[in-house]
């Protein structure tokens with residue numbers, strides 16, 4: 001793959017591709033002519049995503065020659081379950097790029113109970129670690145992995161020590177895997193606050209709006225981000241053939257303010 005390649009005719013696997021940042025990345029990959037395999041727990045959400053990816057805005061129906069039908073496949077998968085991860089990759093077979101945004105967790109202060117304290121590692125770190133473990137036999141040597149972190153790693157607030165540590169661990173994992181798996185490239189995307197359906201531990205709409213407004217004052221660009229902006233970073237990391245071991249922060253300058 002050269003330095004300025006696209007995802008045309010590449011096979012891209014996105015675990016957590018049925019909504020938010022993963023779905024936006026799927027749409028951009030399909031738009032470049034990739035075959036995209038999306039996985040998640042909810043069959044209904046997967047089906048909705050598959051339908052959404054067929055809409056003209058994805059570019060699929062307007063470029064049938066480049067994007068023939070069947071360019072999107074869906075699999076039900078709970079990425080906390082190692083057996084499911086292994087059989088998922090056995091069924092997918094050889095592919096080029098892996099992106100692993102699928103996660104669900106809660107966070108809390110240091111006084112939280114053990115379940116809350118372990119939640120981010122259980123729901124976000126180990127699922128990504130294990131996904132790479134079972135993907136490796138099938139991953140193209142000219143391909144890549146993009147792990148999902150979060151800019152809280154570099155600028156924590158006062159209510160999520162284990163969440164900050166988890167994201168820091170994911171960023172270190174990216175570097176270690178870049179060394180271990182070369183020439184496969186491994187990078188990390190570490191976004192700021194992005195408006196998606198992420199359930200925020202079931203927080204009310206008002207609480208979310210409050211956090212979004214607070215974020216406007218906490219970053220240099222004065223606004224939250226959107227899923228397409230993060231997906232653009234992910235596609236860059238998949239397609240730039242000389243970038244490995246990097247963490248990029250589509251965060252509007254949150255970590256500098």
Ligand SMILES: NC(=O)c1ccc[n+]([C@@H]2O[C@H](COP(=O)([O-])OP(=O)(O)OC[C@H]3O[C@@H](n4cnc5c(N)ncnc54)[C@H](OP(=O)(O)O)[C@@H]3O)[C@@H](O)[C@H]2O)c1
Pocket residue numbers: 015016017018019020021022039040041042043045077078079080101102103104124148149150151190191192193194195196197198199
């Ligand atoms: N939004 C933000 O502000 C922000 C900021 C920094 C980092 N991030 C990170 O970005 C990632 C995605 O966030 P998002 O905002 O795009 O959320 P989202 O819209 O809720 O999307 C999450 C996706 O992951 C899937 N998923 C969740 N748990 C899963 C599991 N156990 N196994 C397999 N798939 C699972 C979901 O589908 P199912 O529920 O059907 O499984 C869905 O497809 C998370 O890792 C989050 O930490 C988000």
